[in-house]
Amino acid sequence: MCECKALPIRFDYTPKGKVEALGGDLEGxxxxxxxxxxxxxxxxxxxYTEYPQIKQVCDHLSAATGxxxxxxxxxxxxxxxxxxxxAKPEDNLIGWIQSVGSYAKVSSDLKLTVDFLRARGAERFGIAGTCWGASIALTACSQPDGVFEACAGLHPSLFGKDKEFAEALLRPVALVSARGDPLETVQEVVNGKPDLAPKCIWKRMDDVEHGFCAARGDYKNEVVTQRVAEAVQLLAGFFTSNVA
Structure with missing residues (x-):
């Protein structure tokens, strides 16, 4: 059962956690x-350095789940x-993501983080991501030998490969999508997997824009903060049910 103790989302907020060495040259x-x-x-x-909104999301997610x-x-x-x-075409955002943010590149950091968390007493794991990070979270739950028991995406970016991500999933997923973000195709495919479908969560929030939980989130806007709080509670219940 979800403890549901998350606090209201605030603009004037001081993060409760801290940056620590996770292993090698990786901090978090x-x-x-x-x-x-x-x-x-x-x-x-x-x-998260210049845009700490995601830290508040994590603080409340921790408070709500333990x-x-x-x-x-x-x-x-x-x-x-x-x-x-x-991004403009000449900025080559996709090329940048492929060089520093591909799953092949990030997976070693996920392992370092899992090892760090195991040393702190964690035995079970979920994974979530915002925007680009959602694609990493879903990929992590598509690995046959993966350690993650469930994944989630907040305003996900799946780069036009919604169906491919959905077809590969082996673990339950929760998607909370803003206006225009992927959801329906993933839901349709996963609904065809009877072992996963009952464990999944699907929510579209059409009154907020892509990025509302993270760097683009205007936490001075009451509608945004209400939706962020709702997203945190949805994920808290989802991870409590599928990971705890």
Whole structure:
């Protein structure tokens, strides 16, 4: 059962966790829980240094589940610049993602983070991501030998490969999509998997824009903060049911 103790989302918020060394040259934001379970959260392409909204999401997710939540800084402090958003063709955003944010590149950081969390007492794991990070989370739950028991995507970016991501899934998924974000194709495919479908969550929030939980989230906007709080509670219940 979800403890549902998350606090209201605020603009004037001080993160409760801290940045720690996760292994090798990898650092990450960690908020400690009380239960032997953990969630790894992948931020969006803008990271968490200049845009700390995702830290608040993780704090509340930890409070609501009792899980430890960690955000590995997979971009090593060098995320995509907001000044180059929306990206122009000459910026080559996809090429940048393929070079520093492909699953092949990030998977070693996921292992480091899992090992770190195991040393802190975690025995079971979920994974979530915002925007680009959602594609990593879904891929992690498509690995036959994977350690993650469930995955989630907040305003996911699946790069036009919604069906491919859905067909490969081996673990339950929760998607919380903003206006225009992927959801229906993934839901349709997963609904054809009777072992997964009853465990999944699907929610579209058409009154907020892509990125509302993370770097693009305007936490001064009451509608946005209400939707972020709702998304946290949905994920808290989902991970409690599928990971705890």
């Amino acid at each position: 934001y960690v908020v400690a829980g009380t239960k032997p379970a953990a969630i790894i959260m992948l931020y969006d392409i803008f990271g 899980f430890t939540v960690a955000i590995p800084d997979v971009f090593r402090g060098k995320p995509w610049s907001m000044a180059k958003s929306p």
